[in-house]
Amino acid sequence: MEVWLLFFVMGVLTYALIRRTVPPENKAPLSLLWLVMMLPASAWLVWILIFGATQPMPLLLMLPLLILSPFMYWSLLDWGKPKPDESADPSPPPATPQTPSLDLEKLDQAAALKKEGSKLRPISTKEEKALRDCFPWGVYYLQNIDYYPQAILCRGKLRAVPQEAYQTIRDNIEQLFGDRFIVVFQESLRGQPFFALVPNPWKAAQQSQTKEEPLTRPDLAIALVLITLFTTTVMGLELQGVAPEVIQQNPSMLWQGLPYGLLLVAILGCHELGHYGAAAYYKIKTTLPYFVPIPFFIGTLGAYTQRKSPIPHRQALFDFAVAGSWVGMLLTLPCLWVGLGLSQVVPLPEESTLLAFNEFNPRFSLLLGLMSRLALGNQFTPDMALDLHPVAIAGYMALMLGGLQLLPIGQLDGGLMTHAVFGQRTASIIAQVTRICMIAIAFVQPNFLFLAIFALLMPIANQPALNDVTDLDNRRDLLGMFTLVFVALIFLPLPAGLSNWLNF
Known part of the structure; x- marks a missing residue:
C-alpha cells in the first residue's frame, strides 16, 4: 500500500508540475508528457511488485530510463512548439498581471x-x-x-x-x-x-476593465488551515500505525494525532508567513498563505504564497526566499531534535523506506544521521533503527518538505536564492548540476527517485527582479552559500567511513 501511495503522490505532483510549466500554446498532449516523465517511476513500481522491495532495481535497467525520459519529454515539447508562421504575429501577447520576465x-x-x-x-x-x-x-x-x-x-x-x-x-x-x-x-x-x-x-x-480577483481571501485561508489541521491529525495517527477503522470507532483518539498535525501546520504556516512578511516589507503584492490539504500521505502537500507584483531587486528576491525557508528551518530543527530524543531505538530491519516510521533508518541523510546520533547518544548503534515519536515524524516531514524547497532550481526558494547570489546565468548552471546530483543520489537511495523526477521537471529559469544586476552584500552571499551546503547535508547519504568512525 505504501508503494502505491508514494507512486500516486508522485503522479499527482508530476502532472501538476507539467500543467503549470508547459505553455498553453504548446500542442504536446499533457497526458503523453506525463506518461513519458513517469516512465522511471512506473518501471520502479513494476519491479517492486514483481521482485519485492528487498531486491534493488539494477542500475543498467534504470539508467537508460532516466536518460530517455527527459530526452523524450523535451523532444515532445519541441515538437509541440508553434511553428514560425503560427507565431509570426509581431503584436505582444495579451498582458496578464504577473511579474515581467524576459526570455x-x-x-x-x-x-x-x-x-x-x-x-x-x-x-x-x-x-x-x-x-x-x-x-x-x-x-x-x-x-x-x-x-x-x-x-x-x-x-x-x-x-x-x-x-x-x-x-x-x-x-x-x-x-x-x-x-x-x-x-x-x-x-x-x-x-x-x-x-x-x-x-x-x-x-x-x-x-480593458477586467475585474481582478481579490488579492487576499482570509475566509479561504482560515478554512484551508482548519481542513489541513484535520487531515494532518488523522494522517498523524495512521503514520503511527493506527488503522482508519479504529479512528472511526473511537474519534477521541484524534487527540493522539494532534501533536503531529499542530506541529506540521505550525511549521509550514510560519514558512509561508515568512514569505508574506518579507513581501510586505518590500511592498510586493502577494496572496495570503494557502494550505493544500489531502486525505492521505502526510495530510498536506504544503502551503503556498503567490506573488502578484514584480520583485524590485535581487536583495528583495533573496530576502523573500530566505525569510520563508529559514524561518521554517529554525522551527523544524529544534522540533526534530526533541522528537528524536523522545524516539525509541529498535533493531535495524533488512530494508527500510522513507515512510517506515516504526523501523526508521535515518542514515540515508547525513544531517538526519548526525542528529540522531547526537540526540540519542550511545543508544543509537550501527545495528539500530528508530521508532519515531510523533514530534519526530512532524519534524522529519517538515525537514524533507523544507529541503525540497531549498533545492537550487527554478522557482523553488533555493533557486531564488542562487539567482540572487550568483545571477541568472550561474544559477541556471547550478540548477543543472543539482539535477544531475539528484539522479546520482537516486541510484544510491532508490527512495529518492521521486525527487530526481521532480528536479527534472522543475524549470531551471525563474522570473528576474526588476533590478537584476545589482549584487548582494557579503552577509547575504555567505548565507546563500551556507544554504547550498545545508541542502547537501539533507540529501547526501551518510558516508560509511564517518558512520564507522562514530560507531552508528
Whole structure:
C-alpha cells in the first residue's frame, strides 16, 4: 500500500508540475508528457511488485530510463512548439498581471521580426528621441534601441554603480511615460547589462476593465488551515500505525494525532508567513498563505504564497526566499531534535523506506544521521533503527518538505536564492548540476527517485527582479552559500567511513 501511495503522490505532483510549466500554446498532449516523465517511476513500481522491495532495481535497467525520459519529454515539447508562421504575429501577447520576465532566447529568435519596425514600435519617433535622453552618457551610454514583441531593449555600456544607474534611468523613463512601461534592468547571456521597457500589465488590465480577483481571501485561508489541521491529525495517527477503522470507532483518539498535525501546520504556516512578511516589507503584492490539504500521505502537500507584483531587486528576491525557508528551518530543527530524543531505538530491519516510521533508518541523510546520533547518544548503534515519536515524524516531514524547497532550481526558494547570489546565468548552471546530483543520489537511495523526477521537471529559469544586476552584500552571499551546503547535508547519504568512525 505504501508503494502505491508514494507512486500516486508522485503522479499527482508530476502532472501538476507539467500543467503549470508547459505553455498553453504548446500542442504536446499533457497526458503523453506525463506518461513519458513517469516512465522511471512506473518501471520502479513494476519491479517492486514483481521482485519485492528487498531486491534493488539494477542500475543498467534504470539508467537508460532516466536518460530517455527527459530526452523524450523535451523532444515532445519541441515538437509541440508553434511553428514560425503560427507565431509570426509581431503584436505582444495579451498582458496578464504577473511579474515581467524576459526570455532572452525568444528575444533573439524574434530578431528577424525587427524588419517590420513600424509594426513592432509601441512608441513614436518623437518618443524614441525623448527616450534616448533618459540615458545620461555618464550613467549608461546608450548605443542601440531594439524593438521586440515582448519589450523595447536599450543596449549600451554601464558607466555607474548599477543601483544608481537603475534608479536614475527608471525615474527618467517614468517621468516620460508615466506607468505605461515597467523598467527592467537585466544581464544578457554574455553578461552585458541592458534595460528593457515592458508594457505594464496592470495598466492594460485597467484599460480593458477586467475585474481582478481579490488579492487576499482570509475566509479561504482560515478554512484551508482548519481542513489541513484535520487531515494532518488523522494522517498523524495512521503514520503511527493506527488503522482508519479504529479512528472511526473511537474519534477521541484524534487527540493522539494532534501533536503531529499542530506541529506540521505550525511549521509550514510560519514558512509561508515568512514569505508574506518579507513581501510586505518590500511592498510586493502577494496572496495570503494557502494550505493544500489531502486525505492521505502526510495530510498536506504544503502551503503556498503567490506573488502578484514584480520583485524590485535581487536583495528583495533573496530576502523573500530566505525569510520563508529559514524561518521554517529554525522551527523544524529544534522540533526534530526533541522528537528524536523522545524516539525509541529498535533493531535495524533488512530494508527500510522513507515512510517506515516504526523501523526508521535515518542514515540515508547525513544531517538526519548526525542528529540522531547526537540526540540519542550511545543508544543509537550501527545495528539500530528508530521508532519515531510523533514530534519526530512532524519534524522529519517538515525537514524533507523544507529541503525540497531549498533545492537550487527554478522557482523553488533555493533557486531564488542562487539567482540572487550568483545571477541568472550561474544559477541556471547550478540548477543543472543539482539535477544531475539528484539522479546520482537516486541510484544510491532508490527512495529518492521521486525527487530526481521532480528536479527534472522543475524549470531551471525563474522570473528576474526588476533590478537584476545589482549584487548582494557579503552577509547575504555567505548565507546563500551556507544554504547550498545545508541542502547537501539533507540529501547526501551518510558516508560509511564517518558512520564507522562514530560507531552508528
